Amino acid sequence: MKNFRVAVWVAVIIVAAVLGWLTLNITKTRDMPLAEGPFGVPFTLVSQSGEPITEQALRGKPTAVFFGFTHCPEVCPTTLFELNGWMEKVDPAGDKIQAYFVTVDPERDTPEILKQYVLNVSKRITGISGTPEKVADVIKGFRVYAKKVPVDEKDPSGEYTMDHTASVFLLDAEGRFAGTIAYGENPDTAVKKLENLISKG
Template sequence: MKTLRLVLWIAVVIVAAALGWTTYQITTQTETAEGGPFGVPFALTGRGGAPVTEAAFRGKPTALFFGFTHCPEVCPTTLFELDGWLKQVDPDKTKLQAYFVTVDPERDTPEVLDRYVANVSDRIAGISGPADKVMEMVKGYRVYARKVPLDEAKPDGDYTMDHTASVFLLDAEGRFRGTIAYGEDPATAVKKLENLAKG
C-alpha cells in the first residue's frame, strides 16, 4: 500500500511539474508576442533605394500595408484611403508614418514600387527587395500571400496575388496594436489612427 501511495505521489509531482512548465512556456511566449516588437528582423530596400530594416517601425507609430502594384482594386483603394486618413489625422506629418510592403517582389522592384506609391501618396513609403528576403519578411509579419495563375492551363504565365488586405497598426516601439480592415468605416479608421497617434 505504501509503495502504491508513493508511486501516486511521484506521478502527481511529475504531472504538476509538467503543467507548470507548459504554463510557463505559454505565458512567456504570450508576453514576448504581446510585449515585444511585431514581426521579424529584415534588411530590404525603401524609398529612393535606401536600406530599410525593422528599425524603421520604431520612433513613431506606423501604419503598415502589404500589397502589390498589379492589384486591380484593393491596394490602390487602400493606399488612397490611407493617404487621406493620414492627412486628416496628422496633417503636419509629425505623429504617424506609413509603409507599403510588396507581396510580389518578382514584379515590384524597388524602382517600380517607388513610382507606384508616389503616384498616390507622398506620406507612404514602399518596401521591396530580393524576392526571398521580402517573402521572409511577409511571413514573419503573419501576412497571407499566394500567387494565383490567371490561366490555370499556363501556371508560368500571368498571375495575381491573394493577400491579407488589412492595414497593420504598430505603436512607436513596433508593437502590434490592431488593424484597419479593408472596407472599414472611414470614421472608425480615422479614430483608430487618432488613438494610435496618441500612444
C-alpha cells in the same frame, strides 16, 4: 460523531484556503502586464529610393504597414488612397505617424516601380521591396497571407496575380502590434483607430 464533525470542518477550511489561494493567484496573473516585443521579424530590405531599410524604420513613431503589389487592380490602390486621406486628417503636419507599403510581389515590384506607383497616390507612404527570399521572410514574420495565383489555370507559368491579406497593420512607437484596419472599414472608425494609435505613442 464529534470527531466526524471536526474532520468535516477541517476539510471545509482547507478547501476554502485552497480556493482563496487560487483566486488570489489568478487575479495577480490577470493584473500582470503582458510582455510584448516588436511585431514581425528583423529584416533588411530596400526602400523605394533604393536605400537599405530595416525593422528599425518601424520604430520611433506610430506606424501603419500595408502589404500589397503594384499590379493589384482594386484593393491596393484603394487602401493606399484611403490611408493617405486618413493620415492627412489625423496628422496634417505629417510628423506624428508614418506608413509603409511592403510588396508581396518582389519579382515585379522593383524599388523604381514601387516609387512611381506609391507617389501617384501619396508622398507620405514609403514603398518597400527586396529579394523574393527576404520579402518572403517578412511576410511570414508578420503573419501575412500572400499567394501567387495564375491568371490562366492552364498556364501556371504565365501571367499571375496575388492573393494577400488586405488589412493595414498598426504598430505603436515601439514596433508592437496595436491592431488593424480592415479593407472596407468605416472611414470614421479607421480615423479613430489612427487617432488612438497616435495618442498612445
